[in-house]
Amino acid sequence: xxxxxxIPQYQHVQEGEDFTTYCNSSTTLSNIQWYKQxxxxxxxxxxxxxxxxxxxxxxxxxxxxxxxxxxxxLHITATQTTDVxxxxxxxxxxxxxxxxxxxxxxxxx
Amino acid sequence: xxxVTQTPKHLITATGQRVTLRCSPRSGxxxxxxxxxSLDQGLQFLIQYYNGEERAKGNILERFxxxxxxxxxxxLNLSSLELGDSALYFCASxxxxxxxxxxxxxxxxxxxxx
Numbered sequence: 001x002x003x004x005x006x007i008p009q010y011q012h013v014q015e016g017e018d019f020t021t022y023c024n025s026s027t028t029l030s031n032i033q034w035y036k037q038x039x040x041x042x043x044x045x046x047x048x049x050x051x052x053x054x055x056x057x058x059x060x061x062x063x064x065x066x067x068x069x070x071x072x073x074l075h076i077t078a079t080q081t082t083d084v085x086x087x088x089x090x091x092x093x094x095x096x097x098x099x100x101x102x103x104x105x106x107x108x109x
Numbered sequence: 110x111x112x113v114t115q116t117p118k119h120l121i122t123a124t125g126q127r128v129t130l131r132c133s134p135r136s137g138x139x140x141x142x143x144x145x146x147s148l149d150q151g152l153q154f155l156i157q158y159y160n161g162e163e164r165a166k167g168n169i170l171e172r173f174x175x176x177x178x179x180x181x182x183x184x185l186n187l188s189s190l191e192l193g194d195s196a197l198y199f200c201a202s203x204x205x206x207x208x209x210x211x212x213x214x215x216x217x218x219x220x221x222x223x
């Protein structure tokens with residue numbers, strides 16, 4: 001079945017540094033979503049990418065979908081303490097959605 | 110408020126016992142997903158239902174079972190509980206909307222097995 005791998009598992013950065021998390025699927029995806037889970041909270045939808053090579057931006061966050069629609073990345077520029085949390089990718093195909101294990105981001109002020 | 114309701118919020122039970130976790134999806138959402146999240150870990154996909162039928166199965170133990178009822182609410186049954194089953198159990202429902210296929214998560218049920 002569909003497998004979604006996400007790296008790194010943890011990332012510690014100094015405030016102001018950049019951060020990137022990567023997601024890889026074993027199968028071609030119809031789309032991929034990204035979610036953020038704040039400490040003690042539940043995952044919340046951030047964005048969906050559908051097209052091959054698609055790039056979307058949300059303020060300091062840049063999301064990219066690979067040309068083969070099997071990988072994706074989330075890049076945060078100049079991290080802030082409000083960015084702390086776990087970022088999950090979720091690959092979607094044929095009504096089947098699988099989450100990556102997530103990347104837990106901590107930001108040192 | 111995501112619109113997905115999970116009950117109970119907290120559950121403490123002893124090893125060997127059986128519990129039932131309940132999830133009410135958002136109105137109109139046909140898909141329900143169950144996930145297990147152990148302390149500081151990622152989301153482990155357990156099982157998905159779509160309009161009452163099992164759609165996909167993940168790393169769900171044989172001691173665990175789930176079902177989705179005609180009114181689309183779902184229950185996750187955990188039996189012969191072990192200490193290692195202590196975790197946060199999330200339910201999510203999804204729908205194809207203007208932003209794409211978005212999953213809405215409930216607040217989760219925190220299960221503690223003692």
